[in-house]
Amino acid sequence: MREASVRLVLVLTPAGQVLAQSGFSRAVDVMSAAALAAAIVASTAELARQLQQPPFAALSHQGPKHGFFLASFTAERGSLAVLAVYDLDVSSLGLVQLFYEQLAAELKAASPKGTVAKQVLAADFERELTDSLNTLFGR
Amino acid sequence: MSTALDLITRVRGVRGAMLVSADDGIVVAEQLMEGIKGSAVAALAASLAGRLRRAMEAAGTGASVFWHLQGEQGALLVVPGGKASEGAGGGAGILVVAVAEPDVNIGLVRLELLRAAEAFI
Numbered sequence: 001m002r003e004a005s006v007r008l009v010l011v012l013t014p015a016g017q018v019l020a021q022s023g024f025s026r027a028v029d030v031m032s033a034a035a036l037a038a039a040i041v042a043s044t045a046e047l048a049r050q051l052q053q054p055p056f057a058a059l060s061h062q063g064p065k066h067g068f069f070l071a072s073f074t075a076e077r078g079s080l081a082v083l084a085v086y087d088l089d090v091s092s093l094g095l096v097q098l099f100y101e102q103l104a105a106e107l108k109a110a111s112p113k114g115t116v117a118k119q120v121l122a123a124d125f126e127r128e129l130t131d132s133l134n135t136l137f138g139r
Numbered sequence: 140m141s142t143a144l145d146l147i148t149r150v151r152g153v154r155g156a157m158l159v160s161a162d163d164g165i166v167v168a169e170q171l172m173e174g175i176k177g178s179a180v181a182a183l184a185a186s187l188a189g190r191l192r193r194a195m196e197a198a199g200t201g202a203s204v205f206w207h208l209q210g211e212q213g214a215l216l217v218v219p220g221g222k223a224s225e226g227a228g229g230g231a232g233i234l235v236v237a238v239a240e241p242d243v244n245i246g247l248v249r250l251e252l253l254r255a256a257e258a259f260i
Contacts (some may be wrong), residue, residue, distance in 0.1 A: 091188075094164025094182030 004099035005091040007066070010083040011036060011107070014041050019080070027135045037083040041072055058100075060093055069096045073104045076111040110131065140168040143255035147235070148179070150251060152243030158255075161185055161219065161232040175238055182237050184217055192219075203248055213240045216248050220256030 008023035010030065024030045031084030045055045058071035067088055081105065084096050085086040140158060148170050155171030157180065164185030169177045181209035189205075193201050208215040216237045235255045237248050 046166075090189075092162065092164035092165075092182065094160075094178065098179050098182040100256055120165075131223050 004084070004086065006084045006099075007088045008033070008083075008085040010037060012037060012081050014038060014045075014079050014081060023085075028085070031132065032134060034082060037070055040070055040084060041081050044090075054056050058097070062088065063095070065089070067091075067093060067096075068094065069100065071100055073108070076113050077110050080107060087111060143235075143258055145249045146228060147237050147255060150184070150239075150244065150247050152240040153237055153248060154240065155238045156255075157181060157234075157236045158184055158238055159234040161188055162231040167233065171238070180215075180236065180238065184215065184234060188219060188227065188234055190218065192238040205252070207249075209241065210240070213241055214243060216245070216247070216252060218249070218256040220258075231249050236243060 009021065010018060010033055011020040012018050013032045018034045020028050024033070040059065044059060046056045058069065060069050061067065065088055067086055069084045070081065070101055072079050082100055084100065086096050103116045143157070144156045147153055155169065155175050157169040157177060158167040159165070159181040160167055164182040166177050166181045171177050181216060186252065191203055191206065195201065203219060204219050218235045220235050222235045235252045237247060237252055
């Protein structure tokens with residue numbers, strides 16, 4: 001993040017569950033960004049499916065001052081997505097892509113191998129949902 | 140584009156040449172020998188170009204026309220072409236980048252880089 005001069009970074013699952021974040025100051029911002037990023041990943045995956053091609057590897061948007069980069073990769077335990085927001089003054093798409101590739105390689109290497117993913121239980125889901133709603137509404 | 144790169148890579152000691160988008164740090168065209176990570180060189184060279192441009196503006200020296208970074212095992216030579224050599228907000232410019240052996244004829248490479256850059260003005 002420091003080397004790419006990125007302002008915000010989010011590592012999430014395609015379902016929108018946040019695994020790591022940097023640069024966000026409020027939990028609500030993280031959750032909103034994760035939900036929106038997951039929606040974009042799902043939309044582009046469906047668009048690729050309709051075009052009968054493999055899912056898009058990365059998506060980039062640039063405004064006058066900031067750009068965002070959203071890419072997903074497949075690790076041992078499933079797909080992960082990375083959202084990065086950067087200032088165009090101090091960083092660039094090429095720089096973000098470069099350090100994203102390093103991050104993706106390191107996450108793939110760190111991912112536990114040879115284990116079966118645990119079934120998500122209804123009890124866990126309800127607890128996580130309640131925690132998220134409590135955070136969202138400040139309770 | 141490939142003709143411009145051909146002229147640069149034809150110089151003895153040049154291991155590769157690239158046209159890089161100065162704003163994005165993305166490779167536009169490349170002719171590189173094996174072992175050179177084109178996308179990494181492009182991203183980092185564009186980042187360096189942006190910082191150098193600001194440093195030179197602050198120093199009041201005007202826009203850079205050529206830079207040469209000499210390493211122990213090679214050299215990186217860059218000419219900002221098009222609007223990349225202009226000040227902040229110069230917009231979509233091109234960097235002409237050469238990766239060379241340490242004992243390359245710098246003057247000759249510089250000449251070819253400048254010629255290639257002129258094509259993008």
